[in-house]
Amino acid sequence: MLKIGEFSRLTRVSVRMLHYYDDIGLLKPVQTDKFTGYRLYSVSQVAALQKIVMLRDLNFQIAEIRKALGYWSDETLREELNRKIQEKQNHIIKEQQQIQNLRSAIESINKKQLDLHYRIIIHEVPSRHVISYRKRIPDYSCEKELWNELYCFIKENHIEISRQNDNNITIFHENKESDSGVDAEVCLLVKEERTSSGPFRYRIVDGAETMACMMVRGSYVNLDKAYQAFLGWLEENPQYQWYGASRQICHRDPENEEKEEDYLTEIQIPVKLRNG
Template sequence: MFRIGEFSKLTQVSIRMLRYYDETGLLKPVHIDKFTGYRIYSVEQIPILHKIIFLRDTGFNVSEITVALCDWDNSITNHLKKKQQEIQSSIKLEQEKLAKIDIAIDDISDDKISIHCNVSLKSIPTYRVLSLRRIIPNYFCEGMLWQELFDYAKAHHVDMTSTGSDFAIYHDMDYKDSDVDVEVCMVVDQIGESSGNFRFRETEKVDTMVCSMVYGPFENIAPGYESFAHWLMQHDQYQMTGQNRQICHRGPWNEKDPNKYLTEIQIPVEKHLRLNL
């Protein structure tokens, strides 16, 4: 048996960490002297401590370590594979952040940070569409809705127009990080019979739509909305109303170079009379 100081030296783990593992329940001493309060550890606990340190150093939190220790013999490999996937996803996100920083640094060096989009006003007519509307985890999952819609149209021999004006409608009135309400609309020649979530309908005419063409990768879309903010500040007789739309004129299905993508953002507005005081 070893007192906590001795156990710390033998395992090369600080007393502070041993006390923390005691408090969290990961590794409790085998005995606490009722008179001195000394924590006493056994040699049999050293392999358990090594497992805790290994799991900690590979990204497991306290609750995950607890589960993994209890299930070590049966499925530690599954726990490690799950953590491996989480770390790979995290690395991908961090790499995307680094890429954005690299682009920003280059743009600052070249004095060319700007939003490459033009704002214009136009009227949007009503369209006959086959649509699919659903709550999806986030905006990046929109592609799955389009795939479902295209597969349904192909399976049911739906006649599509060649206008290339298929669009998405975002029904949430504000931006959301998750559980977004998106409707993808495929322009068709004729109204057919709806089935389940797949609906034939006519979209509403929009008298005044502020439109902006955003060039380049999809990452440019978010900052592209900044151009709308500047435009609305300069044209305060207009007020946003209704649901935003988005048309991807050129994307991964018809353009290999992301720098040549072309996305049209549409925001409906109403004109209000300004009172001169």
């Protein structure tokens, strides 16, 4: 179970909006503590919230969202999205990207490929102060070895790290054609910086104004499908280009979830608009 603040951070939906969705009956918490009044949510509600956010971002009104949620089907979505496209065609240039999003959603429905877990949202991501450990590993499955070494260093040196759910970042740096293995860097958010020691460095992970973000639920094998979905998104949105290293953040992992189906991983890929 997640407190409302934790649920807000991992879904990028403000606490104020979650309160609002609760008050109007659009998304009720799984449980409300009768003593403290705290709202508690489950990971399984992420998909339901993503439906609401998707329709909200497509400029649906509350009544329209409620109707769509009540009759959620490919046919209903197709009809409603086509109606919105007609509306957007009368708007000014800044609405053109919204129209493309609607068309992409309709195309996904037609191909039976609409998967809310791989929906890409563009966010601004802030810079982070971290302690990091970077090393070339044989393949992606060896990432855990880097985390073990970093945690051992932190424990031996009594380093205080942030305890928030998104306190971890794995960065996969670009490999040259001649390189073998994977150039990976694992990072943990710290509360204060100290002097770097050997391969363990204190540094700032740069932020990005436009980061393509995906929430991936379930086993880590789903990550490959998510990256494939991102490549498809790039083809459908040629105005964007991928630059820089991709990142992964584990919001829910084996440390706090017993079942693989409840794991929640965020993929962040920096993108920018092409010139011209």
